[in-house]
Amino acid sequence: MTFEYGMEIPKVVALAERFIENFSIMLLLGIFFFRKCLWPTVQVKYEFASIIHLERIAVVLVLYAAILTGEVDGISLTKVIVGVLWLVFAFERPESALISNGGKAFLSVILMVILAIDNYQGRVDLESIAPLVIVAMSYCGQIIPLGGGLGLWLSGRSQSGLISTQLKSLTDRFMSWALFSLLFILFPELIALLQGQFSAIKLFLPLIIAVMVYSYPRSMQTIKQGILGLNISLLIFLIVYASILSVSSPSREVEPFYWHVMGTEAHMSLRVIHKTEQARLDTWLPIGMGKPVEAVAELSKAGVKVQVPFSFKEGGADPYGYEGFDKYTYLASGTYLDSPGIWTLSVTVKDIKGGVHVFKKKQMVY
Incomplete structure (x- = not known):
């Protein structure tokens, strides 16, 4: 970009x-x-x-x-x-x-x-x-x-x-x-x-x-x-x-696009890399809970919604990550956030105990 x-x-x-x-x-x-x-x-x-x-x-x-x-x-x-x-x-x-x-x-x-x-x-x-x-x-x-x-x-x-x-x-x-x-x-x-x-x-x-x-x-x-x-x-x-x-003003991480949110029960980061036409979703859940039951990312602009088809790649202990949390990574291929305007980003992570963690933000794309 x-x-x-x-x-x-x-x-x-x-x-x-x-x-x-x-x-x-x-x-x-x-x-x-x-x-x-x-x-x-x-x-x-x-x-x-x-x-x-x-x-x-x-x-x-x-x-x-x-x-x-x-x-x-x-x-x-x-x-x-x-x-x-x-x-x-x-x-x-x-x-x-x-x-x-x-x-x-x-x-x-x-x-x-x-x-x-x-x-x-x-x-x-x-x-x-x-x-x-x-x-x-x-x-x-x-x-x-x-x-x-x-x-x-x-x-x-x-x-x-x-x-x-x-x-x-x-x-x-x-x-x-x-x-x-x-x-x-x-x-x-x-x-x-x-x-x-x-x-x-x-x-x-x-x-x-x-x-x-x-x-x-x-x-x-x-x-x-x-x-x-x-x-x-x-x-x-x-x-x-x-x-x-x-x-x-564009975000600090213009290329690739990067969005990270830290919570008390779950963390999340979303990357959209335009050069390699790839998207990556990382989630962190408490140790021993296991991988998310569901991890969904939805991008929308002007009423049109696009769901990123993430597939699970790897997960487990993250010794260099956040203490008390395991990390799970999802990847998807394709071009996303590819037109200028105001996009609404929504990431939903569901854990095995029934917890639902929702992350939302608006992002200006140039």
Whole structure:
């Protein structure tokens, strides 16, 4: 698998699809955060039409992205249901605002969970709650300045406008939340740094936020819209750029493709080697349990599923592997993950005691 400067149309479409899928949820949650956590500080009964319209555009994008993938699974169906319900709430009447706000708050939690699961590189189960929380924290750290910055920028540019004291109050509130968001960005990146993986852009974000917050003159009764707008624009640009990188960066093991997951009851690694047209599945089960009753790998894209025909090669004690586990290897011939786009990978391993170990992830193929 090679990379060239010129990108083919299918690759561009796949990247755009994945970016819209992620960023639309971030935008929707960000605008909801602004409307419910920042806007009340100005103490006015109305909201600017531009902010309301942006929320509706974001929820339409969430729906569009969910339908565009062509996948029929639990996460995609949940996105569609959440999008439809949110769209209904987005056109609520003033007298039903309490119900719609409660509904949106509940739906936002679901979307945050989906965002974390969709971008978690590992098996999703009770043992992965802590890693999922860390992924969710990272996105919260981006959603707060994204939604708050966009909302503040639109409020400052609105034709009806806020009086200077109201805009100052709104900006003060945003700066406090922006400072708080540093925790959500730095903690996950610190964990990633300890694991030898980190994003330079996400590490640069806290610096921009800190400079913006500490250069902001809270003692002044008015604010300099030009400087504030420049800071917010830079901040939003970095968030968008980080989102693009997160969906466009290839995995460290580009050739061959490699995916490994460690669990408490089973481990798994999947390799797809394009040069030799071969796939390899390694599983580790507790010592003495014996080889898996079944080991299945399924690859799907745009609703089309391909099951890899693995056959057992060898297995048993693995003195150089994981302590307390035996290793079992399966091989298959053929070409897999051979077209660009977003693939869903699913590996299911069943042991002799009836245990079922499922590993899932999404993989961008270029």
